[in-house]
Amino acid sequence: MTIAQRLRHGLPWLVVLVLLVPWSGPRERDVAHGSPLARLLGPIGSLAASVQWVRFDLALRAGRTERAYARAESALRLDPVSPEGWLTLGRHLITVRGSSATEQYDDRRMRWMRAGLDLLRRGEDVTNAPGELALAQGVYLAFFVDEVLAAVDGVDRSNRSRYLNFLWPGGRLGALREAIEAFERAEAHGHPRAHAALHETTERAAVWVWDRFLDALVPRPR
Amino acid sequence: MSTRGAGPMIERGLARLELRRTAGGALVLLALAVVIVASRVDWTPSASRLDDDVAPAVLRGLARETAWTAALALLLPAIVLHAGGIIERWRKGEADWLGAAPRSRATVLVSTWIGCSVGAFLLMTAAAVAVEVSRPDADVTPRAYASHSIAAFHRLEPGAGTVTEIASPPRTETGGWRVRVQIIPSLGANPTSRAKVVVHCGGEVRRKNDRVVRRTWIEVDLPAGDDPIVCEVRNMGGGVLALPAERTFELSAPGGSERLGSIDVLTRAACALAAIGGLALGFGAWVSGATAAILAGLVWLVPAIWLAGPSWWPGGDLGRTLGMVGEGRLAEPLDPLSFATTAIVAGAGLSIGVLGLRSWRFPR
Incomplete structure (x- = not known):
C-alpha cells in the first residue's frame, strides 16, 4: 500500500480523533440567536420546535424537570423568533416553579422568578414581538414578584428591610421600578396595553413611597 | 454458482474483511464524527442549574442519555443500511472471487455477519468512549x-x-x-x-x-x-x-x-445490531439493500413495541435502559436470554439469505 493510500484510509479516523478535542458551542448565544442547525432548518425549525414543546410538556407531566428544560432550550434554539416559546418557559419558571405550592422558601421562589424574567429579557432581543415579552416581564414583576414581597413586607420583623433587599434588590420599590422599565420598553416597541400598565404601576409605586413616608413620620401602633 | 461441501463454518479472512468495511465505511465514520461532536457539547439546561432538587447525577445522566440517543439515531441506521447492501455489492462485482473459492454459502454469510457484528460492536464501543471521555465526573449509583x-x-x-x-x-x-x-x-x-x-x-x-x-x-x-x-x-x-x-x-x-450505564446501552445496542444486521444481510439476498434494511428494522421493532420492550428480545429494553441512564441510574442487568434470541433472529435472517443466494448474480 502506498503512502497516499495509507493516508486516504487513515484520514477519516484522523478527523474522528481531532474531534475528540474539547469542543462546546457558546450555548447562551445559541439560545438567543438560534443555532446553526436552526438556520439550516429554516421554516422546518418552527415545526421541530413545536414537537419539542409537546415533549417539554410530556416531560413536565412525568416529573422530569431537567429533561423538560433541556427540550425547552432546544425548542428555543430551533425557533428563537417566535415569542410563544419564550413566554411558555418564562411563565412556567415564574408562576409554577416560583409558586408557593412548589417552593416553600421565599428566596428560592425569587430565584426562579429571576430566572424566568432573565429568560424573557434575553428573548426580547431576538424575538419578532419584543413588546409582548417586555409587557409580560412588567406584569410578572408588578404582580407576582410584588405579591411575594408584599407578604414579607406585611410581617412585622426586625430585619424586614434587609430581608426584602436580600429577596429582591431594592425590595418592593426595586421590583416596581423594574416593572416600570419593562412597561416603558413595551411602550417603545408599540404594545397597545403598555401605556395603561405603565400608568397604573407608576401610581402604585408612588402610593407605596407615600405610605412609607407617612409610616416614617407617624409609626403605626404595634 | 454451486454450493460447496464441508469446510469450516467461519472463515476468518472474510470476517476480517467485513469488519474493516463496516468499521471503516464513510457514512458510518461520518455518523461517529457527529456523535463525538455531540458528546462534547454541554447539554445541561441552564434552568436545571437552579434546581436544588435535581441531583448532579441526574444532570450527568441527562447529558449521557442525550449523547447516546444521538449515537444510536445515527449509527444504528448507518450500520443496518451497510449490512443490507452487502449482498447487493457482492452481486455487482465480487461474486466471481467469492464463488470461486471452496466454501459454502452459509460459511460466507456467517463469516460476513460475524465481521459486520464485530465491526458494529467496535463502533458502539468508540461511541461509548466518546460519551464517557467528555464526562470527567462519575459517582456510584x-x-x-x-x-x-x-x-x-x-x-x-x-x-x-x-x-x-x-x-x-x-x-x-x-x-x-x-x-x-x-x-x-x-x-x-x-x-x-x-x-x-x-x-x-x-x-x-x-x-x-x-x-x-x-x-x-x-x-x-x-x-x-x-x-x-x-x-x-x-x-x-x-x-x-x-x-x-x-x-x-x-x-x-x-x-x-454511572459509567456502567454506557456499558448497559452498548451491550443492548450490540445485541440489537447483531440481530437486525443478520436480518438485513439475509433480506438483502432478495431485495435491494435499502429495502432489506427497512424490512429488518420493522421485523425487529414491531415485536419490541408490541411486547412492551421485553428484556429477552435483542435490544428490546434499550429505550428503558436509556431512560434510566438519563435519570442517573443503572437499568436491570442484561437478560442472558437475549443472547439466545439474538442468535435465533440472526440465524433466521442468515437462513433466508442462504436460500436467496442460489445465484451470485442478478437474474438476466
Missing part, C-alpha cells in the same frame, strides 16, 4: 433489580393509604438495597400533598415522608435478607395523590459507577 406494578391507577384521598406486598430478589448481606415508590399529585383539593411510605420487612420497620409537588419517587432503605416486603403508602396532606399502575415500586441496590 444504584442499579434497578426488580419492579412491581399494581393492577390499576390508585387514588389516595387525604388521609387514605394503601398496602402492597412486593416480591423481592435475594438481597445480599452487603446491604444498600432500597425500595422506591412512584407517587404523583392528582386532581382535587390542594395542588400538593405529603406522602408517607412505611416499609415492613423481616420484622423491621422503615419510614420516610416527603412533599409531593410533581411526580416523585420516595426511597426507603431495606434490610438484607429474603423476607417479603410490605409497603404502606399514606397521604398525609390536604391534596390528592395517586400511584401509577406501571412500575409503581422499584427495588435497587448500589450498582457501581
